[in-house]
Structures are given as C-alpha cells and as structure tokens.
Amino acid sequence: MSFLQDFWAFFASNLDEVFSQAGEHLYLTLVSLALATFIGVGLGLLLTRNDRLASPILGTVNIIQTIPSLALLGFLLPFLGIGEVPAIVALFLYALLPIVRNTYTGIQEVDPAVRDAAKGMGLSSNQRLVQVELPLALPVIFTGIRTSAVINVGVATLCALIAAGGLGEFIFRGIALNDSRMVLAGALPAAILAILFDFVLGRLQRLIAKSFRLGASVTLAVVVLPLIWLVWPQNGVKDRLVGGFPYEFIHRGDGYIGLQEHYQGLDLEVKEMEIGLMYQALTENNVDLISGFSTDGPIIAYQLRALEDDRGYFPPYHCAPLVRQATLERYSEIREVLNMLENRLSDTAMARLNYLVDQEQIPMEQVASDWLANQGFATGTNRETVNPQIRIGSKNFTESLLLGTLFGIMIENETSLDVDLKLGFGGTQLLYDALLQGEIDLYPEYTGTGLLVLLKADGTVRDSLGTGQEATYRYVQDKMLPLGLEWLAPLGFNNTSTFLMKEERARELGIEKISDLVGR
Amino acid sequence: MEIVAESLVKEYQGHRVVDQVSFSVPEGKTLVLLGTSGSGKTTCLRMLNRLVEPDGGRIWIGNEDVTQLNSVDLRRRIGYVIQQVGLFPHVTVAENIEVVPRLLGWSREKRRSRTMELLKMLGLEPSMSDRKPAALSGGQQQRVGIARALAADPGLVLLDEPFGALDPITRRDIQQEFIQLPALRSKTKVLVTHDVQEAFRMGDTIALLDQGQLQQLGTPKELLFQGRNQFVNQFFDFQRVPLQMEILALRDLVKDCDTQPKEGITYLPFSSDDSVGQVLEKWSQTSDVPKGIRFAFQGNTFFIHQKENFLIGFNRKVEELA
Numbered sequence: 001m002s003f004l005q006d007f008w009a010f011f012a013s014n015l016d017e018v019f020s021q022a023g024e025h026l027y028l029t030l031v032s033l034a035l036a037t038f039i040g041v042g043l044g045l046l047l048t049r050n051d052r053l054a055s056p057i058l059g060t061v062n063i064i065q066t067i068p069s070l071a072l073l074g075f076l077l078p079f080l081g082i083g084e085v086p087a088i089v090a091l092f093l094y095a096l097l098p099i100v101r102n103t104y105t106g107i108q109e110v111d112p113a114v115r116d117a118a119k120g121m122g123l124s125s126n127q128r129l130v131q132v133e134l135p136l137a138l139p140v141i142f143t144g145i146r147t148s149a150v151i152n153v154g155v156a157t158l159c160a161l162i163a164a165g166g167l168g169e170f171i172f173r174g175i176a177l178n179d180s181r182m183v184l185a186g187a188l189p190a191a192i193l194a195i196l197f198d199f200v201l202g203r204l205q206r207l208i209a210k211s212f213r214l215g216a217s218v219t220l221a222v223v224v225l226p227l228i229w230l231v232w233p234q235n236g237v238k239d240r241l242v243g244g245f246p247y248e249f250i251h252r253g254d255g256y257i258g259l260q261e262h263y264q265g266l267d268l269e270v271k272e273m274e275i276g277l278m279y280q281a282l283t284e285n286n287v288d289l290i291s292g293f294s295t296d297g298p299i300i301a302y303q304l305r306a307l308e309d310d311r312g313y314f315p316p317y318h319c320a321p322l323v324r325q326a327t328l329e330r331y332s333e334i335r336e337v338l339n340m341l342e343n344r345l346s347d348t349a350m351a352r353l354n355y356l357v358d359q360e361q362i363p364m365e366q367v368a369s370d371w372l373a374n375q376g377f378a379t380g381t382n383r384e385t386v387n388p389q390i391r392i393g394s395k396n397f398t399e400s401l402l403l404g405t406l407f408g409i410m411i412e413n414e415t416s417l418d419v420d421l422k423l424g425f426g427g428t429q430l431l432y433d434a435l436l437q438g439e440i441d442l443y444p445e446y447t448g449t450g451l452l453v454l455l456k457a458d459g460t461v462r463d464s465l466g467t468g469q470e471a472t473y474r475y476v477q478d479k480m481l482p483l484g485l486e487w488l489a490p491l492g493f494n495n496t497s498t499f500l501m502k503e504e505r506a507r508e509l510g511i512e513k514i515s516d517l518v519g520r
Numbered sequence: 521m522e523i524v525a526e527s528l529v530k531e532y533q534g535h536r537v538v539d540q541v542s543f544s545v546p547e548g549k550t551l552v553l554l555g556t557s558g559s560g561k562t563t564c565l566r567m568l569n570r571l572v573e574p575d576g577g578r579i580w581i582g583n584e585d586v587t588q589l590n591s592v593d594l595r596r597r598i599g600y601v602i603q604q605v606g607l608f609p610h611v612t613v614a615e616n617i618e619v620v621p622r623l624l625g626w627s628r629e630k631r632r633s634r635t636m637e638l639l640k641m642l643g644l645e646p647s648m649s650d651r652k653p654a655a656l657s658g659g660q661q662q663r664v665g666i667a668r669a670l671a672a673d674p675g676l677v678l679l680d681e682p683f684g685a686l687d688p689i690t691r692r693d694i695q696q697e698f699i700q701l702p703a704l705r706s707k708t709k710v711l712v713t714h715d716v717q718e719a720f721r722m723g724d725t726i727a728l729l730d731q732g733q734l735q736q737l738g739t740p741k742e743l744l745f746q747g748r749n750q751f752v753n754q755f756f757d758f759q760r761v762p763l764q765m766e767i768l769a770l771r772d773l774v775k776d777c778d779t780q781p782k783e784g785i786t787y788l789p790f791s792s793d794d795s796v797g798q799v800l801e802k803w804s805q806t807s808d809v810p811k812g813i814r815f816a817f818q819g820n821t822f823f824i825h826q827k828e829n830f831l832i833g834f835n836r837k838v839e840e841l842a
Binding site: 119 | 668
C-alpha cells in the first residue's frame, strides 16, 4: 500500500481525534489572536498618540518575538503552569508584535498632507483617527493580523508540549513514534487551518474596505466571540487524577495503553507533554503524577515517590556490564573486579548519584570516585593512558556516562590494566555494534534494552519472561554468549519505567503502588 | 471676516522662525504672504487657524480673539487649501467635499446640492462626484481641494501654495479662474506663495517676509516702486519689468493716449483694468493687419495706434512712479 493510501486510511480512522484536535487548535489560535488584536491595535494606537512610548514598547514586543517559542512556554510554566492558559498567553505574546508594529506604522505612514488637511478642516483627534487614519491604515493593520494568525497556527502546534492540546499532539506523538502518517495527520490540518485563517481575514479586510461600518462590526464580532468562548464557564471539574506523559509513553508497546489493560480500571486524565517539562509540571501541581524512570535524579531533588509496579507490568531494566568474552579471556581479572560491584547500587542510590551530577553539578569523576571510596574501594590511581588495554563505552545520558566512568576508575585501581574511556555514543545500536566489532571492550547495559532493542524479542518471549529479574537476565545471557558477549553481575538497581508522585501528595492520597491508582 | 494679527512670534528650539510680524486684512481682500522657503510665511498662515500655536502676539478674526476659541470649531469656520491637496484617498470626491458640512451637521440633501453647485462652479463634471481622488488629474484634484475649502461657505480661506504642485499652464488657468470665482470674491483670503508673479496677480496687499521678519507690507505697487529697504528692492530685481507690466493697467497710461481713432486701423477692445502685460500679450498675437487698442476710462474712450507709443507710455509711467 502506498504511503498516501496508508495515510488516508489512518486519517479516516482517526477522524474524530483530528476534529477534536483541530477544534482545540482553532480555539487556542482564535482566542489568542482576538486578544492580541484588541490589545495590539490599542497599543499601536497609543503609540501613535504618544511617540515617546513607541521605542520602548516596540522594543519590548520585539524582544518577546525573538524568544524561541519553546523557551517562552517553559518560561511561563512556573507562573501559569501547563494547559490552555499559558498556551494562550504565549500565543498572545507572539501575535502581539506584528499587530502592534503594523498598527503603529500603518497610522504613521498616512500621508502627512492628508493628516494636515484633516486637522486644518477641523476634525478632532478622535474624528481624524476614526474617519481618516484607521481606514487608511487598515490594509497595513490587517496584514499584521494575518501575519499573526499564520504565526499562531504554527506556534500553537507547540502548545501540545504543555498539555494544551491542538494538532501538535499528533505531530509530536508522530515524531516520538516515528510515524509519518501521524505527523501528517497533524500537519496537514494545521496548514489548512492557516490558509483558512488568511482567507477569512482577507475577506474581512475587503468587506471593511467596502463598508467600514459593516466590516468593522463583523470584525468586532469575530474578535469578541472567541473571548466569550474563553470566559464561558467550562463544565467538567477536575476530579480524576491527572497524569502527565510524554507522547511515546502513551502509545508505545510498554506504555500507558498496555498499562491500562494490565491494571483493569485504571483511568487517569491524561495530558500529553514534552518530556523536559514533566518534572516542572509535577512540582507545580499541574499534574498529580508523571511517568519516569526509577533512578531519575529529580526523584531525589524533588522528593518524589516511585510507585511500585505491584502487578508487574513494566519489563525489568537491570543494569550490568556487558563485556566481550575475548577481553575476559585475556584479562580474567576484569570479571572479578566488576563483579565486586554486584548489588551495591539500589534504585535510590543510583538516583542519588544521578542527582549529584544533574542537579548539584558535581563532576562525574568526583561523584564516581567518592562513591567507590565510600564503598571501601581504592580510588587513588589515575594513570596516564599510554597504551590502553581496556576501552569502556557508554550511552549519552548521565547514568550511563557515570557508570562508564565508575567502571574505569574501578579497573584502574583494582588491576594493573590501562583504561581508555570512549563514552557518550549517540545511540544504543551504534554502541552495541562497536562492542561486537571490538572497538570497545565493555559498557553498562540494561537487561530490558538487551531484550527488546538488541535481541528484538517478540511478545511471546516477553510474556513468558514476565517481570522477573532472574528470568530476563538468564535469557539475555543465554542469547548473547553465542555472540561472544557476556553479562557480568547486575549492579542491583532496576531503571525501569515507573510512575512518580510528589511524596507529600502520595502520602496525602495514600498511594504507594500503581494498583492504588485504580478507581481514583 | 476681517483679520488682525499683532506681533506674532514663534520659536522652535530657541530659534525665532516668526519674529514680531503684524498685518491686517480687510474683509473680502486678499493678503499674500510672500517669501523664500524658511521665511516663516507658512508658519504665519498656520497660526491663523491654530495649526501652530503662537508663542507671542495676538490674532483677531472678525473681532474674536482666536486663542479664546475652540481650535476645532475655529478651523471648521475657515477654509484651508494646501499644496499637496490632501484629499482623503479612501472616499469619493463628493464625500471629500462634504467633510466639513457633515461635521457641521448639514442634512444630506443640503450637502448634496452644495457639492453639485461647487463642482459646477469649479468646472468639474458632476459625474466626478462618485470617483476616488486617485482617478483625477492634479489640476482636478486641486479644484476639488478648493471646493472642499469652500463647502461650508467660510468667511476666511487660507491657501498654502495652492497652485505650487501644478504645471505652469494648468497653474495659470486655475489662478485665472480662482481670481474670477464669484464665490471667492467676497471672502477674505490669505495666500502663501514664493512665486512673485502669483503674489502680484492675486494679492491686494503683500507681506514680504525674510527670516521670520516682515520686510514690507503694502500693495504690489508700493512694494515694487517704493521698496522700503535693500532686501525688498533686490527681491524683485530679477523680474522687475514683467512685474511692472503686471501692475500697471491701461488706466495708468491715460496721459499718453489719443482720444481720436485713426483711419484704416482696427482697434482691439480692452478694459481699463487690463494690465500692460495682458495687453501686450494679446496685441502681439494679432499682428497681421495694422491694429491699435481701445479702452474706456471714466466715461472717455482712449486709443493707442502703435505698439511703440504704448511702450513709451509704459516707460514714462514707470519712471514717474520710481
């Protein structure tokens, strides 16, 4: 089936969601545009009457425009939280500049002779504005409004990141899941919406040019209606618990939908959002819980509680050094040394180390060696690497980098081998290939990743293994030994997906495990 | 409406652009504010309808102190014509003309009939009333500008270089019509120009300004023949003869005329008010058969048979006045 057919099939089967997202999108754009038109035109007019304000106000509005949209959303988060309100505020701020500037220049650029004649004939300041300046500046002002409308339709897609809904939900979910049909299902209606906006505003402009009074009243209606929409009492009070999840978590194989089936009766109000904004949303009480990983540094930083997966849904992600057998044959001491770390790192301990690096900004080497020293290992040696015998790799996120560093210190101090660190590989597959090729000798890997990503185990295998640590470990060990790789002893922690709640909120609601959420 | 301006002063950033200027215009007369750019003539004009507020001095228009009046009300009673015309480009010609009547609350019928009357008076087609200003030529636009200024029948009309943007031929035509326009005859007019010919043609009195100061206030004849200072004399030097021809009319040459016609000569009829320049122009255009001129003055008829005699008479008069 061609992509296009594929897309149409997807589109048709998701028409309900397309319409509801487009509706949200329209709402966000229209309300913010209406506000911006009201305030922007007013501000622009104020500037023409008070020239001294022009430069500072235009400058400020200009600066707002230069803030990257995502940064603006993030910046508003502490003040306004997530959802529609900050989205509308951000869109409003973005729409402001073209409207203010065009109103100001539109009026400024009215022929001075016309202005002079109007004044000389005895039109008062307000009469000049309404009868001469506004009608003449109208095309320029409308250009500003149309520009803002198109900008807003675009920026509104980003509002999906702060759980404000809109067509961005499809787009970001599609990107996260690498599903171009889904991206297109969001992008295409957004583009149509932008064209539609421009068309309607163009019509409105022509109407005003023909009959100022009629056109102005229609415009006013178009501007006022969304504002009524905004202040209209919304029914449906927040009663369910609110979960903030990144897009891929909702739809991926081991994500929320599967979880709902596993925990019958679980029904959260779901808000999709950007992964980087989730912790903030949680600490600002915009959501009750988020999905995360059990060793995330913010668990320590924000005093969060990781809910227990008491019905065993999430596959285990125990971490252990994955080493080439060839290396182990040559330097058997490595197995001995790294196995000394077995079960030394609990979830909390690992989260704490991540926290020290991420939130406290302590250098990784120091965090690693401090911990080792604390555990009674030697850390004094730090040899100049001349002829490295062991190359250690890692993935490119804090925990993996930290463990790679830690392994390095361990080996240098407990053996006489020289170590070279090749940390921060761009992707898991890349790193795994490097290990198979012998470009590196070992790196820290998770059993769950080994199972799902490296060995690409299918559903039946996963079901047969369940969430058992032992079973999964044994399975990946058995499958990789023939490939010349060996898993050493697990370090203890399980960096699996989990639900995180603020400690005090969890205590208040009496929630300790995921099944406690059922029916809430 | 009579205008009296007394010791007007205007300063911009400590610089005096108008310095102690006084003048008065009797009802129905025309005052020309003449000078080079930067002389302060436009500023003087704009003080009359308070587009510029004076820093010193007083202005009475028809016995009312201008500063005591609401500036918006004041302006609605004064016609205002500018060089760039400044028609509202987004409304029709008729709507442009009806701006002030509308502000004054005239009925639709009254506005409409007044507009038609003005269009006719200024030689514009009634069909033009529904066009936008952009569809009109420069000369037509300025005619509409004048119609607009006259719409509410103001007692005073201010004109800021009204013909400055027109080509010389159109300018001359409109000037001529303007002078002859009955609706304007009875109005007090203040006109700003840098064109000396225009000043002499249109002004009953001329106020010659330089660097904000009034150099001389008087009739064209006084300025030309009795210049009060060197500046005044030098100002007119480069076109003195054409100006003299503009000022002196046939009635000034009565002394050098015959009272009897000659045989075999056809006489062109003139009015005693016609200027030497106008006579010469028309006379030169008809030189194929021997022609003289004829005009009546104070009940008598006078004849001039030859151009040479005519010019001799003109020269004699000039010497006499100087």
